[in-house]
Amino acid sequence: xxxxxxxxxxxxxxxxxxxxxxxxxxxxxxxxxxxxxxxxxxxxxxxxxxxxxxxxxxxxxxxxxxxxxxxxxxxxxxxxxxxxxxxxxxxxxxxxxxxxxxxxxxxxxxxxxxxxxxxxxxxxxxxxxxxxxxxxxxxxxxxxxxxxxxxxxxxxxxxxxxxxxxxxxxxxxxxxxxxxxxxxxxxxxxxxxxxxxxxxxxxxxxxxxxxxxxxxxxxxxxxxxxxxxxxxxxxxxxxxxxxxxxxxxxxxxxxxxxxxxxxxxxxxxxxxxxxxxxxxxxxxxxxxxxxxxxxxxxxxxxxxxxxxxxxxxxxxxxxxxxxxxxxxxxxxxxxxxxxxxxxxxxxxxxxxxxxxxxxxxxxxxxxxxxxxxxxxxxxxxxxxxxxxxxxxxxxxxxxxxxxxxxxxxxxxxxxxxxxxxxxxxxxxxxxxxxxxxxxxxxxxxxxxxxxxxxxxxxxxxxxxxxxxxxxxxxxxxxxxxxxxxxxxxxxxxxxxxxxxxxxxxxxxxxxxxxxxxxxxxxxxxxxxxxxxxxxxxxxxxxxxxxxxxxxxxxxxxxxxxxxxxxxxxxxxxxxxxxxxxxxxxxxxxxxxxxxxxxxxxxxxxxxxxxxxxxxxxxxxxxxxxxxxxxxxxxxxxxxxxxxxxxxxxxxxxxxxxxxxxxxxxxxxxxxxxxxxxxxxxxxxxxxxxxxxxxxxxxxxxxxxxxxxxxxxxxxxxxxxxxxxxxxxxxxxxxxxxxxxxxxxxxxxxx
Numbered sequence: 134x135x136x137x138x139x140x141x142x143x144x145x146x147x148x149x150x151x152x153x154x155x156x157x158x159x160x161x162x163x164x165x166x167x168x169x170x171x172x173x174x175x176x177x178x179x180x181x182x183x184x185x186x187x188x189x190x191x192x193x194x195x196x197x198x199x200x201x202x203x204x205x206x207x208x209x210x211x212x213x214x215x216x217x218x219x220x221x222x223x224x225x226x227x228x229x230x231x232x233x234x235x236x237x238x239x240x241x242x243x244x245x246x247x248x249x250x251x252x253x254x255x256x257x258x259x260x261x262x263x264x265x266x267x268x269x270x271x272x273x274x275x276x277x278x279x280x281x282x283x284x285x286x287x288x289x290x291x292x293x294x295x296x297x298x299x300x301x302x303x304x305x306x307x308x309x310x311x312x313x314x315x316x317x318x319x320x321x322x323x324x325x326x327x328x329x330x331x332x333x334x335x336x337x338x339x340x341x342x343x344x345x346x347x348x349x350x351x352x353x354x355x356x357x358x359x360x361x362x363x364x365x366x367x368x369x370x371x372x373x374x375x376x377x378x379x380x381x382x383x384x385x386x387x388x389x390x391x392x393x394x395x396x397x398x399x400x401x402x403x404x405x406x407x408x409x410x411x412x413x414x415x416x417x418x419x420x421x422x423x424x425x426x427x428x429x430x431x432x433x434x435x436x437x438x439x440x441x442x443x444x445x446x447x448x449x450x451x452x453x454x455x456x457x458x459x460x461x462x463x464x465x466x467x468x469x470x471x472x473x474x475x476x477x478x479x480x481x482x483x484x485x486x487x488x489x490x491x492x493x494x495x496x497x498x499x500x501x502x503x504x505x506x507x508x509x510x511x512x513x514x515x516x517x518x519x520x521x522x523x524x525x526x527x528x529x530x531x532x533x534x535x536x537x538x539x540x541x542x543x544x545x546x547x548x549x550x551x552x553x554x555x556x557x558x559x560x561x562x563x564x565x566x567x568x569x570x571x572x573x574x575x576x577x578x579x580x581x582x583x584x585x586x587x588x589x590x591x592x593x594x595x596x597x598x599x600x601x602x603x604x605x606x607x608x609x610x611x612x613x614x615x616x617x618x619x620x621x622x623x624x625x626x627x628x629x630x631x632x633x634x635x636x637x638x639x640x641x642x643x644x645x646x647x648x649x650x651x652x653x654x655x656x657x658x659x660x661x662x663x664x665x666x667x668x669x670x671x672x673x674x675x676x677x678x679x680x681x682x683x684x685x686x687x688x689x690x691x692x693x694x695x696x697x698x699x700x701x702x703x704x705x706x707x708x709x710x711x712x713x714x715x716x717x718x719x720x721x722x723x724x725x726x727x728x729x730x731x732x733x734x735x736x737x738x739x740x741x742x743x744x745x746x747x748x749x750x751x752x753x754x755x756x757x758x759x760x761x762x763x764x765x766x767x768x769x770x771x772x773x774x775x776x777x778x779x780x781x782x783x784x785x786x787x788x789x790x791x792x793x794x795x796x797x798x799x800x801x802x803x804x805x806x807x808x809x810x811x812x813x814x815x816x817x818x819x820x821x822x823x824x825x826x827x828x829x830x831x832x833x834x835x836x837x838x839x840x841x842x843x844x845x846x847x848x849x850x851x852x853x854x855x856x857x858x859x860x861x862x863x864x865x866x867x868x869x870x871x872x873x874x875x876x877x878x879x880x881x882x883x
Contacts, residue, residue, distance in 0.1 A: 168189060168190060169189060169191060170188075171186050171187065171188050171189065172186070172187050172189060172633060173186055173187070173200055173203070173631075173694060174629065174630050174631045174633065175620060175622075175629060175630050175698070176210070176214045176499065176613075177275070177612075177613030177620075178211075178213045178214065178217070178499055178778055178783075179213075179345060179497065179499055179778075180345075180495065180496030180497055180498060180499055180500075180501060180623045181205060181206065181345055181622060182205050182620065182621075182622025182624075183199065183200075183203065183205055183210055183214050183347055184200035184203020184204075184205060184628070184698075185197050185198070185199060185210065185214060185217070186198050186199070187218075187614075187631070187633045192635075193633055193634040193635060194614060194634045196218065197215070197217065198210075199214065199215075202697065203697050203698070204325075204626075204698065204730070205347070205624075205626065206347045206350075207350075209347060211347055211775050211776075212775055212776040212789070212790055212793055213776065213778055213784060213790065215789075216784075216789055216790050217614065218634070219787045219788075219789070220612075220783040220784065220786040220787050221612055221613075221614060221615065222786075223595065223786035225595050225596060225597040225786075226594060226609070226638075227593065227594060227595060227596040227601075227608075227609030227610065227637075227638075228609055228637045228638025228640055229243075229609060229638055229639050230243050230244070230606070230607060230609060231243070231596060231604075231606070232247070232248065232251065232605070232606055232607075233604065233605045233606070245639065245649065249646075249649050249650050249653040251606060252563075252590055252606060252608075252650060253650060253653040253654040256292060256294075256561065256654070257654065259560055259587070259588070260292070260294065263560060265294050265295050266294075266296060266553075266558065267294075267559060267560050268294050268559060268560065268561040268563070269296035269297055269298070269545070269553075269559050269562055269563075270294075270297045270562065270563040270564070270565060271298060271299065271547065271550065271562060271564050271565070271569060272284060272285075272297070272298075272300070272504070272508060272566065272567065273300050273504070273565055273566035274299060274300060274301045274304070274497070274498030274499065274501035274503070274504045275498055275500065275566050275567070276500065276565070276566050276618070276643050277500065277503070277616070277617070277619055277620055277630060277666065278500060278506070278507050278618060278619050278620060278621065278670075278673065279644060279663075279666040279667075279669040279670055279673065280616075280643045280644045280666070281500070281508040281509075282507040282509070282663075282669055282673055283644060283647045283648070283660070283669055284508070284509075284565065284643070285297065285507070285509025285514065286514065286532070286659065287647055287651050287654075287656060287660065289509055289539070290532070290534050290538045290659060291538075291656035291659040291660070292654055292656065293538065295540050295542075296545050296550055296553070297508075297510045297544050298510045298511065298547040298550055299510055299547075299567070300498070300547075300567040300572065301501045301508070302511075302546060302547040302863075302865060303464075303547070303572060303865065303866060303868075304460060304463060304464070304497035304498060304501060304865075305463065305494075305496055305498075305501040305504075305505065306463075306511075306546075306860075306864060306865040307462065307463035307465075307468040307472055307863045307865045308463060308472060308494035308496070309505045309511075310469050310863040311468075311472035311863075312494070314469070314473070314747060314749055314862070315476045315480075315746055315747050315748075315749060316740055316741070316746055316747075317739050317740030317742070317747075318516065318681045318739075319505050320681055320682075320733055320740065321493060321494055321624070321733075322486065322491045322492070322493065322732055323455070323491040323624060323730075323732055324624045324730025324731060324732050325351050325623075325730055326488065326730050327455050327488065327490065327491060327732065328351035328352045328355060328455075329351055329354045329355045329356070329489075330355070330357070330488040330489035331355065331359050331454065331455040331490070332357055332360065332452040332453045332454065333359060333360045333362070333447045333452055333453070333455070334352065334355075334359055334360070334361050334362070334454075335363075335364070335444070335454065335475075336361070336363045336364070336371060336375070336457050336458070337386060337456065337457070337461065337462055337471075337475065338364065338386065338460065338462040339363075339365075339459040339460075339461060339462075339495060340365070340372075340459075340771065341371055341457075341495065342370035342371040342374065343369070343371070343772050343775050344460075344495075344771075344772045344775075345495055346775050348495065348623075349371070357489075359376075360376045360377075360447065361374070361375040361377075362376060362377050362379060362443065362444060362447060363375040363377070363378050363379065364381050364386055364444075365378070365379075365380070365461060366380060366382060366383045366769055366838060366841050367769065367771070367836060367837060367838075367841070367843055368380065368835070368836035368837070369836075373836075379434075379436055379440045379444065380435075380838055381434045381435070381436055382433065382434055382435040382436075382838070382841075383756075383767045383769055383841060383869065383870050384465060384466070384467075384756050384869070384870050385430075385433045386461075386462065387467055387471045388425060388429065388430050388753045389430050389433070389434045389436075389444075390471065390474035390478065391421075391422050391425040391474060391750070391753070392422075392425050392426070392427055392430035392431075392441060393444045393445050394418070394425075394474065394477060394478055394481065395422035395423060395425055396427075396441075397445060397448050397478065397481060397482060398419050398422065398481065402449055402450055403481050403482065404450075404481070404482055407483040407737060408480070408483075410737055411480075411737040411738070411739070411744075411746060412480050412481075412745055412746045412747070412748055413743070413745045413748065414748035414749070417750075418748040418750055421750050422750070427441060433753075435838075448478060448484075450482075453484070453487065453488065453489030454482065454484045454489075454490060455484070455489055455491050455493055456478065456479060456484075456492050456493060457493050457495055458471075458475060458493075458494055458495070459494070459495045459497065460868070462475075463494075463863075464865060464866060464867055464869050465860060465865075465867050465869060465870070466754065466756050466757055466858045466860060466870070467751070467753065467754055468862075468865055469862040469863050470750060470751045470753075472492075472494065473749045475492045476492040476746075476749075477748050477750065478492070479491060479492040480492075480748060485734055486732060486733065486734035486735040486736070487732075487735070488732075491732065494623075495623050496623040499620055500621060502621035502622065502623070502625065503620055503621045506621070506682060507673060507676075510544055511543050511544060513525070513528060513539070514528060514673075515528070515673070515676035515677055515680055516680055516681065517680075519539070519540050519542055520541060520542060520543070525539045525541070528676065531672070531675050531676055532662070532676075534659065548857070548859055548866065549864070550562075551569075551573070551578060551579065551582050554585055554586060555578075555582055555585055560588070561588040561589070561590075562582075562588075562589050562590070563590045563592070564589070564592070564593075565592045565610075566593055566610065566643065567600075568593075568600045568779075568780045569600055570583070570599035570600040570603065570849075571598070571599045571600070571780040571849040571852070572779070572780060572852065573852060573866075574852055574855045574857045574866040574867075574868055575824055575852065575855050575856060576824040576825060576853060576857070577853065578857070579600070580603075583603050589603065589604045589605050589606075590604060590605065590606045590607075590608065591604035591606070591608070592607075592608040592646060593607070593608075593610055593782075594609075594611070594612040594640075594782070598780070598782055608646055609637075609639060609640040609641070610636075610640060610641065610642070610646065611642040611643070612636070612783075614630075614631075614633050614634050615632060615634050615636040615640070616630075616632050616644065616666075617629070617630060617632045617642075617667075617690075618630055618644070618666045618670075619666075619693065622698075624700060624730055625682070625700045625701045626699065626730075627687070627693055627698060627699050627701065629690050629693050629694045629698075647660070648660045648663070648664075667689065670689075674687060677701070678704075681702060681740050682701040683701065683703070684699070684703045684704070685703075685704050686703040686706060687699055687703055700730060700731050756856075756867070756870045757856060757867070758823075758858070758870070758871060758872050760840070764821075764822060764872035764873055764874045765840075765872075765874060766806070766840055766842050766872070766873050767840060767842070767870060767872065767873075768820070768822070768841075768842055768843075768844060768870075768871045768872070768873040769842070769843050769869045769870065770843070770845070770846045770851055770855065770868050771843065771846060771869075772845065772846065773794065773795055773845030773846070773847050774793065774794050774795065774845075776789075776790040776791075776793035776794045777845070779846075779847070780847065781847050795845065797830055798827070798828075798829040798830065798844065798845070798848045798851075799830045799831070799832045799844075800818060800820055800831055800842055800844055800875065801832045801834050801836065801844075802832070802833055802843075802875065803833075803834070803838060803839045804833045804834070804835060806837075806840065806842075806875075807831060807833045810875060810877075812831055812833075812877065814831055814832070814833035815831060815832075816830075816831050816877070816878065817829070817831070817878035817879055818830075818831045818875050818876065818877060819875070819876050819877065819878045820842070820873055820875050821854075821873060821875075821876075822854040822855075822856070822873045822874075823872070824853060824855075824856075825853035827848075827850040827851070827853065828878045829844065829878075842873065842875060846868070852868075854871055855868050856870065856871040856872070858870075
């Protein structure tokens with residue numbers, strides 16, 4: 134009976150205990166399962182950046198628990214964090230490089246020397262024949278910053294290629310561009326304490342109950358009896374817990390927010406002193422929003438007047454208001470301006486730089502913030518600009534590389550890279566820790582790209598991803614917990630992820646793969662300065678000097694770990710953020726403060742040339758595809774459960790996470806829509822767009838408004854349906870709006 138109890142948890146430790154010979158008597162526990170020490174690390178799933186205690190045996194990690202001393206999560210973790218170790222033991226882990234025989238199509242095992250030699254020769258030949266724009270890499274927000282930095286530097290400064298992007302483009306490009314245009318720098322202004330210190334929290338296109346559950350825990354700690362307003366077409370778990378759910382029509386948020394702005398300004402609820410001292414463009418904004426009537430906004434948003442009034446009242450003077458958004462805003466055809474409407478509301482009312490305030494973008498992937506600063510893709514390393522001669526000179530001097538090796542223009546964006554591949558201009562792709570064959574928007578775009586490519590390299594933990602299975606060359610990479618480095622969470626907190634387990638077989642940390650390729654490609658001088666992740670961190674630290682994210686006050690990984698993470702900026706001379714409870718500080722005394730957070734712009738000064746934030750706006754535009762007589766419904770997509778993550782590459786490897794997740798693809802639909810189509814709840818239905826179709830189990834629920842349906846994003850087939858439109862400023866795809874029709878599916882379950 135006790136063995137069955139342990140089996141039900143199926144964690145690394147409990148699985149092995151359950152299999153231990155002779156039962157579970159204390160004296161019979163295998164010695165390699167007895168913890169001998171504990172170390173701290175930071176979770177590798179989402180941008181929350183939770184601290185974990187990893188319990189080590191003689192051969193490495195045997196289990197983990199949330200770290201009660203870490204200032205982010207304060208001793209709690211979501212299901213993914215609890216199961217972070219178990220997914221490392223999957224039988225489909227890559228253990229050896231695989232090369233496809235072009236003649237037979239079969240993959241065969243090869244050694245690292247042959248794999249890297251093949252890759253180096255292929256890229257060198259392409260460049261010599263077709264030039265530096267003939268290849269690109271597509272990377273990730275799921276690896277440490279040091280690995281992103283080394284990859285981007287090797288690709289552009291060493292191998293001499295121009296084009297590269299990361300899957301951060303699919304989730305956080307909007308926030309990056311919105312902050313940069315408004316504040317002069319990509320600078321999320323908040324700290325997590327603001328969840329607990331707001332009088333009003335406005336969530337737009339965000340479902341933290343599911344997507345960021347630990348941050349929702351922080352909301353629940355708020356003792357100010359806050360008002361919580363949720364703008365979302367779907368009655369999500371967060372909307373169900375809110376004071377008010379404003380069920381807006383899909384993609385009507387921009388016009389609605391402009392109407393709120395107009396009302397706030399007309400009622401005189403403007404922080405005049407702050408606006409005059411710290412912003413520019415107010416007169417233009419006031420004139421623009423004056424053209425947005427309540428009637429027009431209410432008609433497009435399809436909400437009652439009392440919902441608009443509640444939103445306006447949220448910003449009345451004397452209240453601490455914070456606005457939070459995620460993919461419902463970022464993944465839109467007019468995403469940047471929607472994010473900036475929230476920025477404008479906070480600026481106009483003075484809700485920034487103070488406790489419980491701010492226009493606050495919650496990041497998606499665990500290290501998308503690191504990618505935004507150091508991946509060397511859309512921007513030059515350290516938040517710089519490729520087109521700025523002074524920035525190129527700085528990077529040249531700090532890194533000891535010729536200035537001529539630094540491109541003078543940024544890369545094509547993700548969608549433009551794929552378009553160039555379809556046109557035959559880009560002939561090779563290197564895909565690192567991402568799965569575009571599953572995730573890319575609209576139809577089978579990446580599959581068509583694959584048919585055009587001369588050479589596709591995929592570097593991943595698992596050889597079984599949809600993209601890895603069609604690669605010419607597969608490189609087995611170590612995963613989280615099998616390597617070290619730093620990552621940056623949503624509140625700009627730099628945390629340390631440690632190696633607590635050996636990677637399987639011949640799998641190597643991405644950092645080592647990049648270094649070895651550099652040597653094989655004749656770039657040994659470049660990679661020599663980065664012989665370890667921590668050495669790369671010291672170079673990154675120097676590249677941060679004088680920048681808004683300056684963290685030159687950090688000595689080493691040990692300081693970050695002892696402090697419970699350190700938020701940027703943290704220039705030389707800064708006092709350590711905080712000490713973990715119970716730890717000794719430098720003076721030898723005990724400190725109980727839990728690394729309290731720091732917010733930006735407390736002095737009302739921004740990173741623009743004149744120190745003033747920009748108030749930006751544009752007329753709302755209709756989505757690229759709208760319902761019609763044939764495709765009469767709007768499809769929106771999102772997270773299916775707190776136990777699922779993106780394409781399921783890792784989470785589907787855990788029996789516990791699988792048990793907590795939906796067992797099959799489901800479609801949420803309003804009961805009246807279902808009834809009018811003769812669809813029975815629980816039946817299989819066919820969902821079709823102009824690009825393809827799929828079958829799903831119908832969930833008839835009043836959580837959906839009439840005319841709108843919802844599919845979780847984790848099934849590859851969903852992105853056959855989505856409509857490929859892009860924000861013009863950020864080039865982020867609009868995954869949240871496509872026209873579909875729904876009818877009866879197969880009479881028998883598939």
